Amino acid sequence: MPSLRYIVAATDFSDFSERVVQRAAHLAEQHQAELHLLHVVRPLDLYPGLTLAPDEFKHTDQDLLQAEQTRLDAMAASLVSRLGIRVRTATRLGRAHTEIAAYAQEVSADLVAAGVRGENTLMDLFLGSTVSRLLRVATCPVLIVRNPADGPYRQVLAAVDFSPVSAAVVAHALTLAGGAPVHTLHVLGSEVEQRLRRAKSDQVDITGWLAKLRSEAEKQLDALLAPIDNSPAVVRLIQSGFPPAAICQCIEDNHADLVVLGRHGYGGGLQDWLLGSVSKDVALAATCDVLLISPGGQ
Secondary structure, X not given: OOOOOEEEEEOOOOHHHHHHHHHHHHHHHXXXXXXXXXXXXXXXXXXXXXXXXXXXXXXXXXXXXHHXXXXXXXXXXXXXHHHOOEEEEEEEEOOHHHHHHHHHHHOOOOEEEEEOOOOOHHHHHHHOOHHHHHHHHOOOOEEEEOOOOOOOOOOEEEEEOOOOOHHHHHHHHHHHHOOOOXXXXXXXXXXXXXXXXXXXXXXXXXXXXXXXXXXXHHXXXXXXXXXXXXXXXXXXXXXXXXXXXXXXXXXXXOOXXXXXXXXXXXXXXXXXXXXXXXXXXXXXXXXXEEEEEOOXXX
């Protein structure tokens, strides 16, 4: 299973990013990892139509960096005192998603934690959220934090499609679960749902075909989970339907507080993310935290 040695938590000091910091801190404590608190100051002249004079720009940025570094250091001191974890702090100047991804690569982060909302809601509305942009450039797993961290994860769902990233999805799910139950879900897909509907309207019996398809999926799931077959906490699930809806329904049914899935495992590439992939749909719709694994399985 992958180890968590370095965790980067991106914060803008909003209420939502406080959840990110607390979740990352709990994970750092659980895995004895080093936590990096990162805040990115976004200068106004990086965005069209929002500029300052050069002297004002430089002076304002330096003041902001110093003030934010002070806030960051106070946050780190509180976490060290309360949890006894190792914490480092850093501030960067630039576009948030670019600087977060670059910093994560610089410190060889095993995980980046980010929130779904922040202080710059109006700006994000026009530019696209920091998280969605981060997912396009980050090379390590990205944890999207939605809910308050009141303790370790209690129920984890790993959504797999038998693409190469699936093994990493299961491994990361087990790592973050820390012994909590892990439900491994494979959705037979929207084609199956469409064929079921056509068969019903045409009054055609496809029971045998569906049973064969499910049997093949069970064999693939068994093969995927064979390396961790000694784990009693892993539950196998196979369902049919529209994948994003089926995954979100499974989250609700099993009261999952974390879902893990491949970032592009269901179709692949930036085009799928822009047009609406399964990972994007689940990341937007899920009521729990979401961990997205890159195709390389890092």
